[in-house]
Amino acid sequence: MKYSQFTAPDHPSFPENGGVIACVETTQVIGGGLLMIMAAPAGLMHEASAGRYFLARCTEPTPWAQAHDWTLSLRRPLFVAGWRPALSTPDGVERWTLTTPALEDAGVRWLAARKPGECVHLIGPLGNGFTLPPRTQRLALISEPARILALAPLLHAMLDRGGSVLILLKAEGVLDAALRNLLPFAVEVHQEADEACWRARLREAMTWADAAAAALPAHETATLAEAVRAARMRIEKGLVQCLVDVRLACGYGACLVCLTPLANGRWTRACMHGPVFDLVSLSSG
Ligand code: FES
The missing domain is CATH 2.40.30.10 (Translation factors)
Incomplete structure (x- = not known):
């Protein structure tokens, strides 16, 4: 050989x-x-x-x-x-x-x-990434420490246009100093571990923001949808985009490991049609 x-x-x-x-x-x-x-x-x-x-x-x-x-x-x-x-x-x-x-x-x-x-x-x-709506001025990034850097390009794009960014993290303990150092000082960072406090913070964030991007574990999608409904009566299309928590393996729709349930009862392949979806597609309004 x-x-x-x-x-x-x-x-x-x-x-x-x-x-x-x-x-x-x-x-x-x-x-x-x-x-x-x-x-x-x-x-x-x-x-x-x-x-x-x-x-x-x-x-x-x-x-x-x-x-x-x-x-x-x-x-x-x-x-x-x-x-x-x-x-x-x-x-x-x-x-x-x-x-x-x-x-x-x-x-x-x-x-x-x-x-x-x-x-x-x-x-x-x-895949399809996040899009920052042109008129957005107050952006909420909702995540956990291990996933938040996948949203970092949105953060910088928002600050570049003179808008405000709020980061809400579900996490226990002290935030990793290396992570805090990567986040600009202009960004407000809140961290919650307690479930009731997390839900309250989510509602506050969704009342304040005119757009939100989320990268959360799959089981948190329903909690996020509930907070949006509580803050704004219903889930409006274009308000919240979510990076779904699924396995991605082939990237071309062939292996089906990334099947993602939709609000309309159907399934989609996140590798091709996501992995970013409007929250309206994932949870009924
Ligand atoms: S990752 Fe293989 S079908 Fe989506």
């Missing part, structure tokens, strides 16, 4: 078998989620779009491993948390900041163990 079959790429590139090779610059566990900064070839991303994702193959990017190592057979999603275009970097490659919350997952642990300079095979960007 040829030596090249066991040679991993050492720079960002577009491999012959499709996808993209991105090289790890840093990995960090923040607030219980994984944050990776990766160098990537220019041309795939045109903006940091919150909610869009890449799928990472969790094995060495050598031709042999890509073809034969199926220990971690399903790809793992990495959500876009930031982007620096090639024009603003001296080496002409882009910097992608990617995040995922599922640290207890074996594939995510494999990603977290990558050293600087190691490369990973990705496909993407995939």
